[in-house]
Amino acid sequence: MRLPGLRRLRPATTPGRLRRSAAASLAAVGLLFAAAAVGTAHAREGFAVIGHGAGAKVAASGDLYYALSDMDAQTANMLLVWQRSEEDADRAQRAYDARRDDAGRAVVQAAQLAEGDRAEERNVREVVRGLVAYQRLVTEARVLAEQDDDPDPPEEAVELYREATDLMRLELLPKAYNLTLDSGATVRATYEDKRASVLLWAGLTGGAGLLAVAALLWTHHEAAARFRRILNPAVAAAVVGALVLTAAAAGMLVLQAERMRQAKEEGLDPLLALSRVRAVCTGMNGDQSRFLLDREGADTYEQVYLQNARSLLYVEGDDLGDYYDGVDRAVGEYPKGDGMLGILGREAGELAEQGRSGEVDEVLRAYRAFTRADWELRRTAAEEGPGDAVEVRVGEVQSAYEEFDAAVVELKDTHGRNYEEAVRAGDRGLTGWDRGLPAAALALAVLVVVGIYPRLAEYR
Template sequence: MTAPVAAPAASSTRAISRPTAPASGSAPLAATRPDTAPVRRRSSVPTRLRAATTVVVALVAGLLAALVVGVAAARDNLHTIGGRTAPQAATAADLYYALADMDAQVANVLLIGHDEQIGNKQSALRQLRQDRAAVTAALQTLLDRGLDTAGEDTARTLLADLATYDALTAQARYADDQVLERPVARPPANATSFYLSATALMHQDLLPAADRLGRTAEAGLAGSADDGRSTARVAALAVVAFGAAAVLALLVVQVRITGRFRRVFSPFLVAATVLVAVLTGLGSSLLLDHGDRVRDAKAEAFDPFAALARTRAVASDANADESRYLMLPDRAGYYRAQFAEKAAQLVPMSTEPGLAQRLAAFRRDDEALVAAVNSGRRDTAVGMATNVGRGNLAFEFYDYQSVLDSTAQTHHDDFTDRIDAGRDALAGWRWAPPLVLGVGVLLVLAGVRPRLREYR
């Protein structure tokens, strides 16, 4: 019996499997992927470095824009204050004083009459002409420099009222000149009537209109100063924001280059960082200083000038009340009360060195004038009020006014010097930011370029 034949081994009848080529368009084998990862990482490093450099340059450009705009705004603000709003306010103050003094000089002319031995009528006439010319010049200057609609209406109304005032005072003087023989301090009734109408027009219309122009001009100056300070602070904040961001971005670039390339800090990037940081500090300080400078110039220099300019007008009107007191005995009580009120106003306005004692001397001589009138020595009182000789009331008033003028001018000069100093502080900043930051950008590129070159 034959043995059964063994079945063939399974392995002999099965096809031996072989790797087949991937079909067209199929994904590459996973075995090839590890070879591409380093390439991708290498290509992403310069891309990130270029992006970081672009961010740095953009922030530096923002810093430059903030500095340029801020400095330009500060320069324009100084031009507005020094060239328009402050001169407008000063001119309005001069107008107010010239009007008040003009009315005082008309009173002096009528008070003296025709007796040159008692008072200096020619001096009063000369001062009257100067005041009238100053009024015309001040009004013309205000109109030429530009007023708003309300200001222009006020100025034109003032001009019309001024023509009426001129006519009334001319009639008063003409009526007085027709009576050659008349007592001192006793102008004819028609001359007195014309003058009373003129001085009423001055105090009820002309001086209030000039006061409105002055206060509007001072408000314009205050607005310019506030706007300049606010704009400077916003610009300084923008400078700090862009500058700090640029410095931070530069530091990040430095740290990444150091860690990635195993390098020490790049001297070019260090220099660029220092330049940006220094310019940020100096620029923000400059803009903040501008805001403080403008505020202090107005508060510490122009405001005292404006107050003293108003004091001059009050003092001149108080002195005119003395002449009216002598010239109009039926209104003596009214004008004494007016003088007392204005003299009381002068006390807190006369705290500057040298003013208080001169005001005291002026008021002391006023008491002597009243005593002379009460004792029947009216001619002597008129001479005291109108003859500028040492020991007379007129001299003490002139001395007081002279110190007022010089002190006011000192404050005005201080204001002008502060504005000029502000312009000088900004002078170099027209070209410094573009130059310094341009160098900074070149330094950044010089610091980054060697690292990018390693990937070529």
């Protein structure tokens, strides 16, 4: 029994069958083209956000936070050493000026990048306004400190500084930090969406490609065997071409998805975490100076220091004493031992899981040295008074801090390079496809037409 539908599917005449197979081939090639084009567009959009737009914002606002936080730390240092050592005062002054310039540059960049997002624009504007007010307070405090010969800055100067540091820590820094987080959120959402799309369309490209190869083989059968020939060169070339195009396009899309993952997970994520580590530690370094400078708020600054330290590397315990011991133990046991918490702790944990604990060893050791120097600072302040502690602050503590910061920057730069390389590779991997893809699809179509045209002509 024959179904009527089946009859229509199998046209009786040879040219009819040939035309149908060729039409199917052309449609399948069209689908291959469409799937690859959509996939490429998703990859391009993904890299535009992760590699350029929001990714750049993450880096720029991270720099802004660091510059602001260190500016405030340097202000405290400056006031602390102003009448004690001309050399230290000069150094603090130079560091402050350098950070102020960095902050100025970073805030301009952040403003440019925030353009178009109203909440972010407003955030940046408020940072600019606050920065002006902050600098005015610092200048006033400095003038007061200069007029006084006592090694400890006058109470009025400390009060002005307290006002300035509150402005910085309660208003400016949170806004700068939230800018980074918001850009990071955009990167995450784009990454998840685009990477899934690119992989999906890579699969569809493969499917459409196989369909095109099958249709082309069918066309070849109709154009060669039915005409008692072994080979139809044009259609055979189209079969090979379709195979190559499918493999290249699907392969390229899978590779782009992988580069996107590298750019985010091995580049931007750790980069973001390490800029946070750096920023938090500058804040801790500032808290050490504030602890000595503002004796009235010393308890609070010590508590804030502990809180920041815990957010950086968390270990169990009640007070600072427990914290020093805990860090000593955790760093000693790393990469074994319980998983560490806190921004640096989680980062170290992830690297250990990937068998790359060596990369963070230096940073952890430098952090342990920094906490040991902090112990010495607080011991000296308690036993020998704040005057002697200032010496420890500008000596031992400062060099331990600088070593830690340098180690963090080095690791951060490694990830920065990973990120840039992945983004560059991603951009490079997409060049040429804009024109190459339609040209290749068109060439396949031309080959099909060229292959069947003479055969159809035989029937005219």
